[in-house]
Amino acid sequence: MTLRSGGRLIVDALAEHGADRVFCVPGESYLDVLDALHDSEISTVVCRHEGGAAYMAEAQGKLSGRPGIVMVTRGPGAANAFVGVHTAYQDAVPMILFVGLIPLPHRHREAFQEFDVSGWFGTTAKQVLVLDQAGRAPEVVAAAYHAALSGRPGPVIVGLPEDVLVEQADVPDVPPLPVSNGSVSERDLTELGSLLGGATSPLVVVGGTRWTADASRNVTRWAEAWRLPVAGDFRTYDLIDHDSPSYVGQLGYGRDDRLAQRLADADLVIALGGALSDVPTDGFTLRQDRAAVNVVVSPDPSLLGHLGAVKQQIVASPAAFADAVDGLGPPGEVTWSAWTEEARAQQVEYGALPDPSTFEPDDTAQMTAVMRDLTDRLPRDAIVTFGAGNHAIWAQRFVRHHQPGTLLGPRNGSMGYGTAAAISASLAEPDRLVVSIAGDGCFLMNGQELATAVQYGAAPLVVIMDNGQYGTIRAHQEQHYPGRVSGTQLQNPDFAALARSFGAHGEVVRTNRDIEPALDRALAAVWEQRIPALVHVIVDPLVLNP
Numbered sequence: 001m002t003l004r005s006g007g008r009l010i011v012d013a014l015a016e017h018g019a020d021r022v023f024c025v026p027g028e029s030y031l032d033v034l035d036a037l038h039d040s041e042i043s044t045v046v047c048r049h050e051g052g053a054a055y056m057a058e059a060q061g062k063l064s065g066r067p068g069i070v071m072v073t074r075g076p077g078a079a080n081a082f083v084g085v086h087t088a089y090q091d092a093v094p095m096i097l098f099v100g101l102i103p104l105p106h107r108h109r110e111a112f113q114e115f116d117v118s119g120w121f122g123t124t125a126k127q128v129l130v131l132d133q134a135g136r137a138p139e140v141v142a143a144a145y146h147a148a149l150s151g152r153p154g155p156v157i158v159g160l161p162e163d164v165l166v167e168q169a170d171v172p173d174v175p176p177l178p179v180s181n182g183s184v185s186e187r188d189l190t191e192l193g194s195l196l197g198g199a200t201s202p203l204v205v206v207g208g209t210r211w212t213a214d215a216s217r218n219v220t221r222w223a224e225a226w227r228l229p230v231a232g233d234f235r236t237y238d239l240i241d242h243d244s245p246s247y248v249g250q251l252g253y254g255r256d257d258r259l260a261q262r263l264a265d266a267d268l269v270i271a272l273g274g275a276l277s278d279v280p281t282d283g284f285t286l287r288q289d290r291a292a293v294n295v296v297v298s299p300d301p302s303l304l305g306h307l308g309a310v311k312q313q314i315v316a317s318p319a320a321f322a323d324a325v326d327g328l329g330p331p332g333e334v335t336w337s338a339w340t341e342e343a344r345a346q347q348v349e350y351g352a353l354p355d356p357s358t359f360e361p362d363d364t365a366q367m368t369a370v371m372r373d374l375t376d377r378l379p380r381d382a383i384v385t386f387g388a389g390n391h392a393i394w395a396q397r398f399v400r401h402h403q404p405g406t407l408l409g410p411r412n413g414s415m416g417y418g419t420a421a422a423i424s425a426s427l428a429e430p431d432r433l434v435v436s437i438a439g440d441g442c443f444l445m446n447g448q449e450l451a452t453a454v455q456y457g458a459a460p461l462v463v464i465m466d467n468g469q470y471g472t473i474r475a476h477q478e479q480h481y482p483g484r485v486s487g488t489q490l491q492n493p494d495f496a497a498l499a500r501s502f503g504a505h506g507e508v509v510r511t512n513r514d515i516e517p518a519l520d521r522a523l524a525a526v527w528e529q530r531i532p533a534l535v536h537v538i539v540d541p542l543v544l545n546p
Contacts, residue, residue: 006134007032013141027073029100054084059421075113090412135169152300182316184324207233208274218322251280275306391439416445422460499534
């Protein structure tokens with residue numbers, strides 16, 4: 001062992017835990033960490049805004065199942081990063097936010113950029129830790145990783161006082177702590193089998209985190225063997241192959257009303273990986289009867305987010321459950337085949353793109369036409385991202401997913417997420433196509449991160465739906481205050497020119513005739529030049545949904 005500074009101990013501990021990338025906006029409060037990163041094999045991605053950096057870390061956590069790492073400075077930097085922490089918390093995604101803090105002797109004196117790290121983040125993070133001695137850095141990082149990954153994953157905050165980071169300590173590294181997957185007992189399987197045996201209209205709802213590719217395949221195989229219909233929870237519907245005869249659509253905002261009715265009518269619902277929260281249950285109005293038969297399978301014993309009856313709880317990760325049911329077939333002929341087939345047929349119908357001959361005249365471009373031409377060009381492993389807004393409904397309805405980790409969208413409805421997530425995904429998976437479907441309002445919240453993409457070689461395709469407004473709020477406005485548009489209109493730039501100013505490729509689409517050549521040129525820029533590409537689609541502001 002040799003003497004190492006607190007900053008060096010933090011970076012070495014991150015390397016010990018397998019961190020390969022850090023997203024940051026630099027600050028003088030954690031200079032020693034930045035200095036240690038200089039000689040580290042961990043890649044440092046310098047972002048243009050702490051919110052964008054936090055979103056990028058959250059997206060990496062979604063993709064990898066390992067904590068995304070973000071570093072910001074005290075006060076304003078921490079405040080700007082808060083939006084990504086809230087996203088990680090509500091989306092149950094492992095993330096660690098390192099925040100530089102004022103020196104210890106300056107505490108409680110209203111020092112420059114002083115704030116209460118526990119007070120700010122204590123209710124929106126799984127744990128808040130503060131490094132008060134340099135020698136404890138390895139154990140603090142190990143504890144942060146364990147908290148972020150265990151049970152229901154989420155964000156952890158680590159405060160780094162400026163003076164502690166330059167202290168020297170002679171301490172060993174701490175290896176990663178094991179994280180339990182929970183387990184499914186024989187009794188659990190017997191009880192679940194009994195519930196299935198008495199059902200005539202069951203429904204499986206997959207969601208949450210801690211999924212693996214194997215878990216997705218095994219659950220799909222189990223569902224198909226039992227002929228079970230499987231719906232995806234809000235923005236987690238990539239957990240089952242959309243070509244599977246068991247896939248029946250996604251719940252939550254923008255869902256098919258017929259699927260929501262099936263959730264209400266099912267005589268058994270198995271919530272696998274997450275809980276039946278307010279979004280899939282339409283504000284806790286579906287399945288709230290005390291007699292409803294609900295099974296919840298998740299690693300979270302607290303049932304956070306669930307409201308309603310629970311007949312059986314299995315405390316296990318999706319991976320543990322998938323292993324337990326893999327190869328387990330029904331004891332006899334199932335009684336719900338027609339129920340599943342009908343639900344599947346409705347999903348195929350709902351997700352089908354209309355024939356081009358039905359499109360309106362070419363006086364403007366239409367997002368449905370964009371999605372038709374775009375989805376024809378998507379590889380099966382393409383990663384699709386979006387933020388919050390009506391623009392996302394086109395992607396939710398018409399993009400087909402075939403494996404987990406191909407959808408990155410904020411379940412907390414956070415605007416500005418899509419572009420940052422696309423950049424993160426492109427850095428993590430440079431050989432895969434990454435496409436962000438963006439709204440004009442959503443894009444400009446973190447559009448400056450295109451500079452980050454160009455700087456570090458990320459090459460996503462960004463498709464912007466420009467309707468000159470905050471469309472989701474306009475839709476609510478028209479419902480509650482018809483004809484009184486207020487506070488929702490936008491004056492937009494030439495997004496294609498903006499993209500080119502960053503060194504990206506830019507296209508403008510004004511009519512349906514423009515779509516195919518624009519997409520072809522944009523994709524050529526992504527694959528051949530390895531630069532980001534942006535397609536600016538100008539649409540009718542009165543078309544608020546597919």
